[in-house]
Amino acid sequence: MSHPNTDALFDHVRSANADVAAHAASCSACKAELAELSALVHGARAIEPEPASTYDDDVAIALALEEAPAEQPRARWPYGLAVAAAALLAVGAWFAQVQPSVLTVQAVDATTGALVAEVAPGSVVSFQVPVRVVLGEGISVELDALSTFAVLDMNAPDVLVRLDSGTLHWTLLGPPNHSLTVTTAGSPIVVHDGTGQVSATTASEVPPKPTPRPARRRAAAASDLLVPTPDVQIEPMPLEPNVAEPPEEPVPASPVPAAPGPEALYKAAELAMADGDTANALVLLDELAARWPDHPSGHLALFDRARLIERTDPTHAAAAWRRYLDLGPGEPLYDVAEARLCRVDPPTCR
Amino acid sequence: MSLDAARRGDRASLDALLREHLPAIRRTIARCTGAGPEADDAVQQTLMAVVRGISSFRGDAPIGAWIHKIAVRQAWASARTRANVIPFVEEADTRPASGEMRAEAAHAVAHLNRLSPERRVAFVLHDVEGFSAREIAETLDIPEGTVNSRLREARMQLREALGARARKVS
Numbered sequence: 001m002s003h004p005n006t007d008a009l010f011d012h013v014r015s016a017n018a019d020v021a022a023h024a025a026s027c028s029a030c031k032a033e034l035a036e037l038s039a040l041v042h043g044a045r046a047i048e049p050e051p052a053s054t055y056d057d058d059v060a061i062a063l064a065l066e067e068a069p070a071e072q073p074r075a076r077w078p079y080g081l082a083v084a085a086a087a088l089l090a091v092g093a094w095f096a097q098v099q100p101s102v103l104t105v106q107a108v109d110a111t112t113g114a115l116v117a118e119v120a121p122g123s124v125v126s127f128q129v130p131v132r133v134v135l136g137e138g139i140s141v142e143l144d145a146l147s148t149f150a151v152l153d154m155n156a157p158d159v160l161v162r163l164d165s166g167t168l169h170w171t172l173l174g175p176p177n178h179s180l181t182v183t184t185a186g187s188p189i190v191v192h193d194g195t196g197q198v199s200a201t202t203a204s205e206v207p208p209k210p211t212p213r214p215a216r217r218r219a220a221a222a223s224d225l226l227v228p229t230p231d232v233q234i235e236p237m238p239l240e241p242n243v244a245e246p247p248e249e250p251v252p253a254s255p256v257p258a259a260p261g262p263e264a265l266y267k268a269a270e271l272a273m274a275d276g277d278t279a280n281a282l283v284l285l286d287e288l289a290a291r292w293p294d295h296p297s298g299h300l301a302l303f304d305r306a307r308l309i310e311r312t313d314p315t316h317a318a319a320a321w322r323r324y325l326d327l328g329p330g331e332p333l334y335d336v337a338e339a340r341l342c343r344v345d346p347p348t349c350r
Numbered sequence: 351m352s353l354d355a356a357r358r359g360d361r362a363s364l365d366a367l368l369r370e371h372l373p374a375i376r377r378t379i380a381r382c383t384g385a386g387p388e389a390d391d392a393v394q395q396t397l398m399a400v401v402r403g404i405s406s407f408r409g410d411a412p413i414g415a416w417i418h419k420i421a422v423r424q425a426w427a428s429a430r431t432r433a434n435v436i437p438f439v440e441e442a443d444t445r446p447a448s449g450e451m452r453a454e455a456a457h458a459v460a461h462l463n464r465l466s467p468e469r470r471v472a473f474v475l476h477d478v479e480g481f482s483a484r485e486i487a488e489t490l491d492i493p494e495g496t497v498n499s500r501l502r503e504a505r506m507q508l509r510e511a512l513g514a515r516a517r518k519v520s
Contacts, residue, residue, distance in 0.1 A: 010505045014477055036512040043458030044478040049380040049389065059368045062397035063361060300431075307387055332431045335398055336391040 003030055013038045061339045262288055262297040269301065278312050299324075303333050310344055318345040353413055357404050364404065368397055371414060375421045381474045382425035384463055392428040396421045419489050422475065426490055429467030461508055469504035476501050 004012070004020045012020040012034065024031040265288045272281035285305040292298035306320035321341040325334065341348060355363035372393075379392045399420045407416055462470055471490070475481045476497070483501065487494040 006505045006509050007502060009509070010477055014480065033509070033513070037509065039454060040458050040461055040508060040512065041477055043454035043456075044381060044462060044474065046455040047377065047381050047459060048455070049376045049385050058394055058397055059365060059372065062368065062394065062401050063364060332427065333391060336394050339394050339398065 003027065009034060009037055010041075013041050058339075061342050064342060262292045262295045265291075266297045266301060269304065273304065273308065278308055282308055299327055299331060300333075302327065303331075303337060306337065306340065310340060314344060318348070321345075353409075357407060359405065364401060367404075367413070368400065371400075371417045372397070374414065375417065378418060378421045378479070379425045379428075381462075381478060382422060382471050383429050383467070384459065388428050389425075392421070392424040395428070396424045399424065422471070422489050426467075426471055429471065461511055464511065465504055465507060468500050469507065472497050472500035473504035473508070477505070 004023060008017065008020055009030070011017060012024075020030075020034075024034050265284055269281050269284035269288065272278075272284060282305060285301040285308070288301035289298045289305065302320075302324040306317065306324050309320040310317035318341060321337050321344065324331070324337045325341065328334070331337070352360070352363050353367070356367045375396050376389070376393055379389045379396070383389050383392060396417070400417055403420070407413065462474070465473065472486060475486045475489070476483065481489075483494050483497045486497045490497070
């Protein structure tokens with residue numbers, strides 16, 4: 001018998017074949033190869049997933065979500081819509097009552113280093129450029145140009161924006177030289193660069209438009225990928241003469257690389273997740289979801305993002321899962337997200 | 351545990367049924383998709399699908415086979431969903447096997463991870479779990495010829511990889 005082909009070898013491993021066995025007995029090469037193939041197949045049969053600590057949860061959630069009587073259609077989370085409507089109403093009501101002062105922050109930082117503004121609860125914040133508000137580590141909300149949101153309640157997980165210890169973090173992705181207008185109920189906006197106070201200003205003290213400055217050097221791998229727009233920095237806007245930071249040493253501007261596509265971005269996020277680099281992964285997933293909200297990878301990014309947040313910041317997990325669920329029941333992972341939401345926020349589980 | 355009671359929606363029976371089959375579900379999905387969060391998702395989807403569909407289970411086949419089929423379909427759907435979004439790159443998945451896994455299994459996982467989802471599922475179901483090409487075709491709702499060609503591709507890729515390894519070792 002000539003050397004058996006690939007199928008014959010694998011078939012022999014699966015179910016002994018006398019011809020192949022006889023050949024292998026006299027052919028050391030085939031015998032060695034059969035041993036390799038056999039080890040592979042037996043190894044695959046020996047694959048045992050690690051014992052899950054979530055057995056009870058998995059079963060209970062499946063029962064809870066799927067046990068509804070047939071005549072009752074499954075609820076598909078109109079909840080997010082209700083929250084959004086409530087938030088809009090609240091904003092409208094707030095505007096009707098308050099004549100806010102307008103505070104303008106002239107400069108923005110398009111790198112991953114978020115600016116920090118102390119904004120009082122109940123403030124209404126509006127932006128003239130597309131803005132990504134970063135809510136704590138890795139959690140963000142995308143806002144369209146000229147969008148407005150209300151800081152309704154610092155502790156409620158359902159509002160669009162949650163302040164962290166009275167501090168609102170945001171990262172601007174808009175083009176340079178656009179001003180960021182923050183409208184508050186009267187509290188002055190204080191802007192920091194992450195190390196200390198940079199400026200505070202009011203409507204009567206709107207500073208001149210800044211001139212663009214060279215890009216800051218970036219360290220984070222994620223931010224290296226997220227450079228479709230040139231950076232600009234906070235311009236000092238002192239209320240008092242001594243508040244301004246000393247000017248930074250200019251850094252030579254580097255050419256702006258082409259923005260990665262959704263697949264490249266997702267792959268980078270996947271690698272970051274595999275490396276356990278959650279912070280980078282979240283930045284990349286946020287970016288992906290924001291830039292390609294209608295692309296399947298953008299949807300998948302929302303799912304992975306929620307999963308990461310569930311692991312690293314459980315208090316925000318429910319909101320993250322609802323954001324994915326808001327994509328609608330046609331999503332391939334909708335059921336899983338529903339189960340996850342049920343896990344992190346049991347009262348919402350039927 | 352009474353299967354009839356589970357089919358009627360008795361919670362305790364359903365609970366017992368799920369718990370009894372959960373290890374097998376997890377094992378099948380781990381073989382088909384690898385370990386990790388995607389596998390956890392597929393497990394969860396399988397459990398939900400079982401609960402959803404148990405009332406329509408006619409008993410034509412053993413309940414274990416019916417559940418296995420659901421698990422394979424969920425694993426397949428999970429792998430395909432991601433593969434559609436992120437085109438499979440053979441070299442991309444370098445995730446190590448679980449530390450607890452036996453060396454032989456870890457070796458197998460390393461090779462399986464290099465197969466595309468389509469080839470992996472065909473190989474696992476046929477050569478590891480022992481299903482026929484026709485059964486796999488029915489489970490995945492694809493032509494039998496497609497199963498055979500994917501199986502052949504998987505086998506050739508694995509054989510080549512093993513041969514390359516053997517050459518490297520020697």
